[in-house]
Amino acid sequence: MLTKRIIPCLDIKDGRTVKGVNFTSLRDAGDPVELAKRYSEEGADELVFLDISATQDKRKTLLDTVTLVAKEVNIPFTVGGGISSVEDVGLLLKAGADKVSVNSAAVKDPDLINRLAKAFGNQCIVLAIDAKEIENRWMIHLAGGTVATSLDLFDWVKEGVDRGAGEILFTSMDNDGTKLGFANEQLAQLRAVVNVPIIASGGAGSIEDFRDAFLLGKCDAALAASVFHYGQIKIQDLKTQLANCDINVRI
Amino acid sequence: MKIAIIDYGAGNTRSVQFALDRLNCPSILTNDKDLLLSADGIVFPGVGHAENAMKSLQEKDLVDFIPTLKQPVLGICLGMQLMCKSTEEGNISGLGIFDANVQKFNSGVRVPQIGWNKGVRSEGRLFRGVPDNSYFYFVHSYYAPVNQSTSLITEYGIPFSAAMEKDNFFGCQFHPEKSSATGEIVLKNFIELCD
Numbered sequence: 001m002l003t004k005r006i007i008p009c010l011d012i013k014d015g016r017t018v019k020g021v022n023f024t025s026l027r028d029a030g031d032p033v034e035l036a037k038r039y040s041e042e043g044a045d046e047l048v049f050l051d052i053s054a055t056q057d058k059r060k061t062l063l064d065t066v067t068l069v070a071k072e073v074n075i076p077f078t079v080g081g082g083i084s085s086v087e088d089v090g091l092l093l094k095a096g097a098d099k100v101s102v103n104s105a106a107v108k109d110p111d112l113i114n115r116l117a118k119a120f121g122n123q124c125i126v127l128a129i130d131a132k133e134i135e136n137r138w139m140i141h142l143a144g145g146t147v148a149t150s151l152d153l154f155d156w157v158k159e160g161v162d163r164g165a166g167e168i169l170f171t172s173m174d175n176d177g178t179k180l181g182f183a184n185e186q187l188a189q190l191r192a193v194v195n196v197p198i199i200a201s202g203g204a205g206s207i208e209d210f211r212d213a214f215l216l217g218k219c220d221a222a223l224a225a226s227v228f229h230y231g232q233i234k235i236q237d238l239k240t241q242l243a244n245c246d247i248n249v250r251i
Numbered sequence: 252m253k254i255a256i257i258d259y260g261a262g263n264t265r266s267v268q269f270a271l272d273r274l275n276c277p278s279i280l281t282n283d284k285d286l287l288l289s290a291d292g293i294v295f296p297g298v299g300h301a302e303n304a305m306k307s308l309q310e311k312d313l314v315d316f317i318p319t320l321k322q323p324v325l326g327i328c329l330g331m332q333l334m335c336k337s338t339e340e341g342n343i344s345g346l347g348i349f350d351a352n353v354q355k356f357n358s359g360v361r362v363p364q365i366g367w368n369k370g371v372r373s374e375g376r377l378f379r380g381v382p383d384n385s386y387f388y389f390v391h392s393y394y395a396p397v398n399q400s401t402s403l404i405t406e407y408g409i410p411f412s413a414a415m416e417k418d419n420f421f422g423c424q425f426h427p428e429k430s431s432a433t434g435e436i437v438l439k440n441f442i443e444l445c446d
């Protein structure tokens with residue numbers, strides 16, 4: 001049986017990991033390669049790198065980072081952040097990325113998903129979505145959640161999959177940063193709308209939160225950043241406890 | 252000892268090359284027939300759409316060539332699927348090495364299958380030292396049914412061929428280059444077969 005996946009997410013800026021990574025045993029906690037190896041050894045099933053740099057030579061730096069990671073790490077990883085063309089994706093996959101995630105660019109140009117799926121296959125196209133509830137509707141937000149749109153979460157997910165997205169990475173902005181759990185109700189609703197794998201993101205604070213995302217939210221994978229980076233949850237402990245709850249994980 | 256990775260514009264060649272590097276196995280990326288013939292082993296990778304990949308093999312005049320290879324050949328993911336008789340993806344003929352018709356998952360499971368799944372009853376030369384029920388990383392929407400060449404079975408709604416073996420031809424539906432330490436054992440076994 002296919003296992004549920006645990007995915008640490010690393011923010012990358014100018015080739016360095018940012019945001020309070022707190023591994024005392026690492027020589028250089030800002031080195032994406034070292035962190036990626038560490039997570040892989042701890043039992044992470046996959047990694048997501050989100051590039052948040054805004055510099056001119058952003059693309060070249062990111063490609064270099066991707067290649068450095070691909071050389072050293074023997075589990076799959078996804079790269080996202082500012083990807084807006086077939087050319088961008090081709091270069092990232094060539095550099096060694098296994099999957100790419102698109103977000104704002106796909107909302108502005110939905111046909112981008114079709115072009116990417118056609119060029120590279122839908123299995124490597126992850127549609128990343130940031131949404132929050134406004135007047136009882138879940139609305140898509142862009143540019144790291146700063147720009148609201150009039151697009152409905154469930155409509156957009158369905159459209160994205162119809163256009164060729166092979167996986168959905170759903171971040172609930174209402175839950176993100178709260179450490180009070182994932183948006184399980186919305187995740188379960190998404191599950192009923194599409195048949196591709198869904199990655200839950202936003203809200204992880206405890207091992208129980210992951211359990212609930214899998215059991216109540218029916219998601220296929222759960223992504224988190226700070227609980228892993230600060231060492232609050234160890235991936236091995238997490239997986240052992242999930243297995244104790246009869247959740248199928250790779251141990 | 253050198254492994255040649257068939258270069259026909261198929262996605263994940265870099266990851267395969269890096270994985271071989273990690274095992275200190277020299278490799279080259281090429282579609283030159285002389286170089287392929289002189290390699291000790293061949294890796295036939297593949298990611299993306301079957302029809303595009305077959306077209307690209309035709310353009311490089313490799314369709315009739317690959318089945319005649321005598322050294323160990325390892326097809327990975329789409330590479331393995333193309334080594335079968337046919338595939339539903341684009342309804343095309345494959346290279347006909349494995350006696351299987353590749354089909355799309357349609358038994359109520361999520362498609363694509365993305366993630367780690369168990370290989371049960373590992374048999375054959377690629378799986379020496381790999382315990383039964385080890386996990387491998389899969390990313391695919393199509394599968395080869397279980398057949399006489401099947402060397403590893405995985406269940407996803409139905410049992411399918413996670414790996415196949417016939418004479419000097421090997422195929423893995425999973426990505427050994429992304430399957431952590433277990434995948435490394437599989438690649439190491441393949442490298443040893445090429446010695």
